[in-house]
Amino acid sequence: MPDQNDALRRKWNRRHAENQAPPQAARVLCENRHLLPAVGDALDLACGLGGNSLLLAEAGMRVAAWDLSPVAIARLRGQARPGIRAEVRDVIAAPPVAKSFDVIVVSYFLHRPLLPALVEALRPDGLLFYETFGPRIVGIGPEKAGFRLRRSELPGLLLDLIPCYYREDGAAGDLSEGFRDRVMLVGQRLAACSYE
């Protein structure tokens, strides 16, 4: 579907070109940085301007940063940070191969059919950090339901991972506080023998 992809690429190129804010790592990664291995290979999938990549490289990991947008990738390359290989790549057409990463980070990119390939792409003991929009309650993020997870949906899509961390504040309590309209998960793929 080249036409659809061209339109998507143009949309994201424009957004990334206009965004002058410094790249920021996702909260799920900042709050759970202590779970990262000391060394290894990490993938920042649909990396945008690469906030997650910068944190992962600073933490000592070798980082692959993939995004459809040449503008985003050019800006990340422009930072010339050692340890980061930034690549223009359609992650739906070319997902990561099996057992190729120790850590995969996905923030604010949701394509449900890709999730099994991401789990497969983790090496034994590998970690998936995921953060994206959940049910819309206070009005943060896109209106389109297709761009958001349903209530409690993400753990059910990642049953092959052991959940290390999950947060979905939903509509509980004081809506002016908390982590609203978004979901964070860290899951670990255990080595086969660890399941026993």
Ligand SMILES: C[S@@+](CC[C@H](N)C(=O)[O-])C[C@H]1O[C@@H](n2cnc3c(N)ncnc32)[C@H](O)[C@@H]1O
């Ligand atoms: C909302 S941004 C999130 C960027 C970054 N992960 C973050 O949290 O700042 C979504 C990103 O997904 C990228 N994207 C959309 N479809 C893609 C695809 N098929 N393959 C690779 N990247 C894609 C866009 O170019 C955009 O940079």
